[in-house]
Amino acid sequence: MSHSADRRDAAWWVDRAVQSLVFVGGISGILFIIGIFIFISKEGYGFIVSTLDFGEFFASPRWRPTSSHNPTYGALALIAGTASVTGLAMIVAVPFSLGAAIYIGEFATGKTREYLKVLVEMLAAIPSVVWGFIGLSIMNPLIIELFNVPVGLNVLNSGIILGLMAAPIMTTLAEDALKAVPDTYREAAEALGATRWQVIFRVVLPAAKNGLVAAILLGVGRGFGETMAVLMASGHSINLPTSPFDSVRALTATIAAELGETAAGSEHYQALFTLGIFLFIVTFVINLTADLVVRGVRKQRP
Amino acid sequence: MFEATELNLQNQRRERLFRTLFLAMTLLLILPVVVILAMLVYKGGPMISMDFLLTEPTNGMTAGGILPAFVGTIWLVVVALIASVPIGIAAALYLSEYAPDNWLTRAINLAVINLAGVPSIVHALFGVGAFVIFFRFGTSILAASLTLAVMALPVVIVSTREALQAVPQAFREACWSMGATRWQTIRKVVLPNSLSGILTGVILEVSRTAGETAPIMFTGAAFFLPFLPETVWDQTMALSLHLFVISTQVPEVPEALPYGVALVLISLVLSMNAVSIAFRVYLRGKKKW
Numbered sequence: 001m002s003h004s005a006d007r008r009d010a011a012w013w014v015d016r017a018v019q020s021l022v023f024v025g026g027i028s029g030i031l032f033i034i035g036i037f038i039f040i041s042k043e044g045y046g047f048i049v050s051t052l053d054f055g056e057f058f059a060s061p062r063w064r065p066t067s068s069h070n071p072t073y074g075a076l077a078l079i080a081g082t083a084s085v086t087g088l089a090m091i092v093a094v095p096f097s098l099g100a101a102i103y104i105g106e107f108a109t110g111k112t113r114e115y116l117k118v119l120v121e122m123l124a125a126i127p128s129v130v131w132g133f134i135g136l137s138i139m140n141p142l143i144i145e146l147f148n149v150p151v152g153l154n155v156l157n158s159g160i161i162l163g164l165m166a167a168p169i170m171t172t173l174a175e176d177a178l179k180a181v182p183d184t185y186r187e188a189a190e191a192l193g194a195t196r197w198q199v200i201f202r203v204v205l206p207a208a209k210n211g212l213v214a215a216i217l218l219g220v221g222r223g224f225g226e227t228m229a230v231l232m233a234s235g236h237s238i239n240l241p242t243s244p245f246d247s248v249r250a251l252t253a254t255i256a257a258e259l260g261e262t263a264a265g266s267e268h269y270q271a272l273f274t275l276g277i278f279l280f281i282v283t284f285v286i287n288l289t290a291d292l293v294v295r296g297v298r299k300q301r302p
Numbered sequence: 303m304f305e306a307t308e309l310n311l312q313n314q315r316r317e318r319l320f321r322t323l324f325l326a327m328t329l330l331l332i333l334p335v336v337v338i339l340a341m342l343v344y345k346g347g348p349m350i351s352m353d354f355l356l357t358e359p360t361n362g363m364t365a366g367g368i369l370p371a372f373v374g375t376i377w378l379v380v381v382a383l384i385a386s387v388p389i390g391i392a393a394a395l396y397l398s399e400y401a402p403d404n405w406l407t408r409a410i411n412l413a414v415i416n417l418a419g420v421p422s423i424v425h426a427l428f429g430v431g432a433f434v435i436f437f438r439f440g441t442s443i444l445a446a447s448l449t450l451a452v453m454a455l456p457v458v459i460v461s462t463r464e465a466l467q468a469v470p471q472a473f474r475e476a477c478w479s480m481g482a483t484r485w486q487t488i489r490k491v492v493l494p495n496s497l498s499g500i501l502t503g504v505i506l507e508v509s510r511t512a513g514e515t516a517p518i519m520f521t522g523a524a525f526f527l528p529f530l531p532e533t534v535w536d537q538t539m540a541l542s543l544h545l546f547v548i549s550t551q552v553p554e555v556p557e558a559l560p561y562g563v564a565l566v567l568i569s570l571v572l573s574m575n576a577v578s579i580a581f582r583v584y585l586r587g588k589k590k591w
Binding site: 011012014015018019021022023024025026027028029030032033035036039040042043095096097099100102103104107114116118119120121122123125126127128129130132133134136137138164167168171195196197198200218221222224225226227228232252255256259260264272273276279280283284286287288291 | 313314316317320321323324325326327328330331332334335338341342388389390391392393395396397399400401406409410412413414415416417419420421422423424425426427428430431432435436452455456459483484485486488509510512513514515516519520542543545546549550557560561564567568571572575576579583
């Protein structure tokens with residue numbers, strides 16, 4: 001080697017500077033996720049330490065933050081609202097998105113496959129406020145007419161809307177999980193004389209199991225955190241739902257609907273941030289679990 | 303001579319059955335959305351005119367056009383891009399070109415995934431707590447756009463990282479062996495070869511941020527402001543929030559009006575998305591390696 005090992009010219013220093021700059025960008029993701037937690041906690045913690053009664057929060061369905069003499073902050077009905085809508089959405093979305101992922105990943109070929117993938121990707125791009133509007137203006141009269149009920153803004157409506165919203169994302173993720181199964185697995189099974197459906201059900205699906213579970217979990221997380229569509233299509237009444245035709249109010253929708261009416265720093269305002277902290281933690285745990293499940297797959301495979 | 307046994311035939315029938323079933327499921331997933339989009343076009347189409355796009359809402363938002371909302375959405379998206387694209391590209395460069403395989407890199411990846419999964423309304427709360435109150439930006443385009451920028455950051459990071467990683471490792475090694483520094487390699491080899499892929503991600507981000515409603519509701523978007531914003535410190539209307547407002551908050555809005563707004567919004571979002579996808583397909587066809 002002709003040049004010396006110590007080469008601290010201008011280019012070296014520029015390289016160093018860029019490296020530090022890029023590193024700051026690199027850790028920005030961590031900084032923002034911590035920042036989000038710190039800032040929503042900062043606005044909400046006054047309520048958590050002084051007013052919040054955990055028993056009431058998780059067990060009482062009475063969310064009456066605006067009551068002048070005795071405001072109560074029971075989030076049970078809101079949690080039930082979110083859970084019922086998300087649950088119905090998953091009942092709608094899981095089978096269809098898994099079916100679609102299997103068709104796109106295992107049966108469709110060439111151009112058809114590309115077109116279907118693009119179409120699914122476009123569906124995932126429709127903004128949630130447009131979905132909410134669809135729930136309000138198209139699904140609502142449809143449900144009233146089909147089921148002969150007085151109001152069509154309910155668990156059924158928002159569950160279907162949310163299902164249609166979550167399905168494209170779950171389809172894409174599930175298809176990725178199927179694609180991650182090496183072709184050698186399929187070829188080995190086919191060489192043993194397995195039919196196409198045996199290959200899919202006995203080899204590909206079991207091998208992709210973790211990825212599929214992660215796809216479903218991320219779908220659940222998305223449903224849990226969806227705001228505008230649920231705000232507009234669920235009927236907005238605080239209720240412990242007993243049938244799909246009951247109107248409910250979700251956690252996210254409550255924040256969206258009430259934050260504008262509260263004074264910054266008031267008890268009600270802090271309570272809404274507390275709901276936000278709860279949402280943040282739940283979605284964080286769901287995403288973390290999905291990541292761990294996927295990681296489990298990678299560890300197993302040599 | 304091979305002859306199909308009863309078992310072969312049974313297997314064939316079963317395979318055909320499943321194939322049809324899964325195709326039906328795929329179509330059932332897509333069909334309702336196609337029908338819904340057709341309804342939006344059918345009911346909202348007649349609303350669309352130059353007048354609709356270029357005039358202000360009148361009569362308590364029950365008539366007139368959507369100009370301030372349209373312009374406001376452009377403001378929000380552009381400022382969000384200016385804030386998020388440099389950070390996103392830096393993050394992607396770090397992850398793709400510099401990051402060693404250690405706990406910090408894993409933590410960053412995990413943080414990016416989680417950031418993408420944070421509910422939009424929680425982003426809104428963060429925007430209120432951080433930008434509106436703590437940094438004293440007030441409810442302004444700046445606060446709303448920064449909130450959107452944080453939300454869209456994972457989109458930029460993930461798509462840029464993919465574009466960077468599509469550049470073959472041999473390109474970098476050839477450059478390093480000439481004595482170039484990492485940064486020289488990135489600037490002269492990696493970035494030029496991935497620029498169009500990065501652009502695809504940026505267009506995708508435009509499509510995402512243009513449709514968001516919850517993060518801007520309390521940080522800078524206003525229900526009704528009959529004039530155009532002039533600086534980033536102003537509040538503004540936005541198409542997405544306008545659709546929410548006229549379809550839920552304002553009485554006696556003629557039926558076609560929200561359909562028109564929805565159609566404009568969804569055309570904007572889907573056309574950006576289509577451009578991004580078309581660009582990606584075109585690039586894949588053009589790739590030289």
